[in-house]
Amino acid sequence: xxxxxxxxxxxxxxxxxxxxxxxxxxxxxxxxxxxxxxxxxxxxxxxxxxxxxxxxxxxxxxxxxxxxxxxxxxxxxxxxxxxxxxxxxxxxxxxxxxxxxxxxxxxxxxxxxxxxxxxxxxxxxxxxxxxxxxxxxxxxxxxxxxxxxxxxxxxxxxxxxxxxxxxxxxxxxxxxxxxxxxxxxxxxxxxxxxxxxxxxxxxxxxxxxxxxxxxxxxxxxxxxxxxxxxxxxxxxxxxxxxxxxxxxxxxxxxxxxxxxxxxxxxxxxxxxxxxxxxxxxxxxxxxxxx
Ligand SMILES: NC(=O)c1ccc[n+]([C@@H]2O[C@H](COP(=O)([O-])OP(=O)(O)OC[C@H]3O[C@@H](n4cnc5c(N)ncnc54)[C@H](OP(=O)(O)O)[C@@H]3O)[C@@H](O)[C@H]2O)c1
Numbered sequence: 001x002x003x004x005x006x007x008x009x010x011x012x013x014x015x016x017x018x019x020x021x022x023x024x025x026x027x028x029x030x031x032x033x034x035x036x037x038x039x040x041x042x043x044x045x046x047x048x049x050x051x052x053x054x055x056x057x058x059x060x061x062x063x064x065x066x067x068x069x070x071x072x073x074x075x076x077x078x079x080x081x082x083x084x085x086x087x088x089x090x091x092x093x094x095x096x097x098x099x100x101x102x103x104x105x106x107x108x109x110x111x112x113x114x115x116x117x118x119x120x121x122x123x124x125x126x127x128x129x130x131x132x133x134x135x136x137x138x139x140x141x142x143x144x145x146x147x148x149x150x151x152x153x154x155x156x157x158x159x160x161x162x163x164x165x166x167x168x169x170x171x172x173x174x175x176x177x178x179x180x181x182x183x184x185x186x187x188x189x190x191x192x193x194x195x196x197x198x199x200x201x202x203x204x205x206x207x208x209x210x211x212x213x214x215x216x217x218x219x220x221x222x223x224x225x226x227x228x229x230x231x232x233x234x235x236x237x238x239x240x241x242x243x244x245x246x247x248x249x250x251x252x253x254x255x256x257x258x259x260x261x262x263x264x265x266x267x268x269x270x271x272x273x274x275x276x277x278x279x280x281x282x283x284x285x286x287x288x289x290x
Contacts, residue, residue, distance in 0.1 A: 002025070002026050002027040003026045003027065003060040003061060003204065004026070004027045004029065004057065004058065004059045004060050004061070005022060005026045005027065005028050005029065005059060005060065005061045005062070005063060005204075006029045006031065006042075006053070006054070006057050006059035006061070006062045006063070007019050007022075007028060007029065007030050007031060007062075007063045007065060008031055008042055008044055008062065008063070008064050008065055008066035008088075008092070009031075009032075009033070009044075009064070009065035009066030009067065010030035010031055010032055010039075010065070011032050011033065012065055012066070012067070012069075013156055013158050013160065013163040013164075013165065013193050014065045014105060014153075014156060014193055014196060015030070015063075015065035015066070016160075017158065017193045017194060017196060017197060018063060018065065018196065018197055018200060021197035022197055022200065022201060025201055026061075026204070029057055029059065031053065033066065040053065041053075044064070044066050044084065044088030044089070044091055044092060045083045045084055045087060045088045045091070046091075047091055047094075047095070050091040050092060050094075050095045051095040054092075054095045054096050054097075054100075055095075058097075059096070059100055060099075060100060060101065061100065061101045061102075061103060061204060062092055062096060062100060062101075062102050062103070063103045063105075063200065064088075064089055064092055064102065064103065064104045064105060065105055066084060066088060067084060067085050067105070067134075068080060068081045068084045068085055068130070068133075069130070071109070071128055071130045071250075071252045071254070072250055072251040072252050074128070074129045074130035074133065074252065075128060075129050075130070075251045075252040076251060078129050081129055081130060081133050082129075082133050082136070084133075085130070085133035085134055085136075085137055086133045086136040086137045086140065089102075089104060089137040089140065089141065090137075090140055093140070093141065093144050093146060098146065099147075100146075100147075101146075101147040101148070101149070101207075101209075102141060102144075102146060102147070102148045102149070103148075103149045103151065103200065103203070103204075104137065104138070104141055104148065104149070104150050104151070105151055105153060106134050106135075106137070106138050106150050106151065106152045106153070106211075107130075107131065107134050107152060107153065107154075108152060108153070108154045108155075108188060108215075108255070108258035108259070108260055109126060109127075109128065109130055109131035109134060109255060109258065110124040110126050110131050110134055110135045110138065110152065111124060111125065111126070111131075111255055111258055112125040112126070112127055112255055113127065113254070113255020113256040113257050113258045114255075114256075114257065115257065116187065116219070116257030116258065116259045117219070117257075117259050117260075117261050118213070118258070118259070118260055118261060119213070119261040119263070119264065120152075120210070120211045120212060120213060120261075120264055124138075126255075127252075127253045127254070127255050128252035128253050128254070128255075129252065130252060131255070138150050138211070142211075147209060148209060148210075149203055149208055149209055149210065149212070150210070150211045150212070151199075151200070151203070151212055151213075151214060152211065152212070152213045152214070152260060153191050153196075153213075153214055153215065153260075154188045154189050154190050154191050154214075154215040154216070154258065154259065154260055155188055155190040155191065156190070156191050156193050157190055157191070157192060157193065157279075158192065158193035158194060158283075159193075159194060159283045159286075159287035159289060160290070161289055161290055162290075163193075166190065166222065166225065166226075167229060167280075167283075170182070170225075170226045170229045170230075170240075171229060171233060171235070171289070173239075174229075174230060174235040174236060174237075174239050174240070175235060177236075177239070178239065179239045179240075179241060180226070180239060180240055180241070181240075181241045181242075181243045181247070181248075182222050182223045182226045182240055182241070182242065182243065183221070183222050183223060183242075183243055183244060183245045183247075183248065184221045184222070184223035184224070184242050184243070184244065185221065185244050185245050185256050186221065186222050186245060186254055186256055186258075187219055187220065187221045187222075187256065187257045187258070187259060188215070188219065188220070188257075188258045188259050188260075189215035189216040189217070189218060189219050189220070189259045189260060189262075189273075189276075190215065190216055190220070190225065190276060191214060191215055191216060192216070192274070192279035192282065192283070194282070194283075194287070195274065195279070196214075198271070199214055199265070199269065199271060202269045202270075202271060203269060206268070206269060208268060208269065212264055212265045212268070213260035213261060213262055213264065213265060214260070214262055214265050214273070215259060215260040215262050215273065216273060216274060216275055216276050216279065217262070217272075217273040217274055217275045218275040218276055218277075219259040220276055223240070223242050225276060226240050227240060228276060228277055228280060229280060232277065232280040232281060232284055233280070233284060
């Protein structure tokens with residue numbers, strides 16, 4: 001019988017992609033924070049809602065993609081950020097059965113960004129409140145004595161321009177002939193969302209547990225990534241101004257070098273990572289941008 005997988009945050013860029021693609025292999029039940037026609041409502045901060053849905057669905061696996069991902073919003077509205085990013089995950093653990101596996105999506109922002117190329121054993125020192133809430137959730141899961149997989153990802157981008165991410169911001173701005181200022185001191189290995197279903201499918205089939213990192217095979221600054229987007233999509237790179245993070249006056253402090261070492265996941269799942277140029281070419285050739 002197919003494994004039953006409950007996905008939270010199915011309206012988000014990752015949750016949406018996993019909900020669509022994993023249903024080829026598993027019995028997937030997507031869920032949304034707010035009710036829409038034909039959808040399952042699951043607000044992970046609402047204990048009664050969580051208990052009711054989990055009792056009804058009886059999932060073998062829960063993939064938690066629900067989160068407040070706006071880093072500055074997390075800084076400003078700390079109670080809301082902690083409620084979703086930590087308490088929500090705690091509710092999923094509390095109201096699910098012991099045999100239910102929890103796959104939790106986490107982030108490079110649990111690191112301080114001083115070193116870069118972080119592996120799974122490196123010490124976690126989040127610089128902002130978003131990172132702190134994500135780390136609190138990780139630590140709770142690790143101490144929960146449950147079957148868990150924590151998948152730490154770097155900045156996500158996807159072929160869907162409606163999604164809010166760095167790629168869609170650069171593409172839409174330059175396409176509309178707007179000048180943008182992009183930092184050259186934030187460096188990471190960003191992830192194409194559309195590659196994630198295969199990674200998670202393999203992790204489920206091989207019953208991978210613990211903490212693992214996934215990212216692109218190259219490490220790139222936001223500025224160079226923006227230029228790469230222009231090159232691949234034949235957009236005007238002259239509209240990009242290079243700046244440093246301190247010029248942005250962002251509410252939440254950003255860790256600067258947060259690339260993730262992917263060698264563990266590559267060896268245990270026997271998967272490849274791909275460079276950002278390849279991922280952009282894939283978007284260009286395989287998907288219709290909208
Ligand atoms: N985005 C990145 O660059 C990045 C990088 C590293 C790791 N991650 C992690 O990857 C995961 C997925 O990120 P993403 O980019 O797909 O995020 P996203 O597009 O912002 O989606 C997050 C989803 O969570 C939902 N949500 C918010 N509060 C909820 C609640 N109380 N109950 C249920 N759902 C709730 C949102 O619903 P509404 O749309 O209705 O508000 C949204 O659909 C997150 O755990 C994030 O921390 C993201």
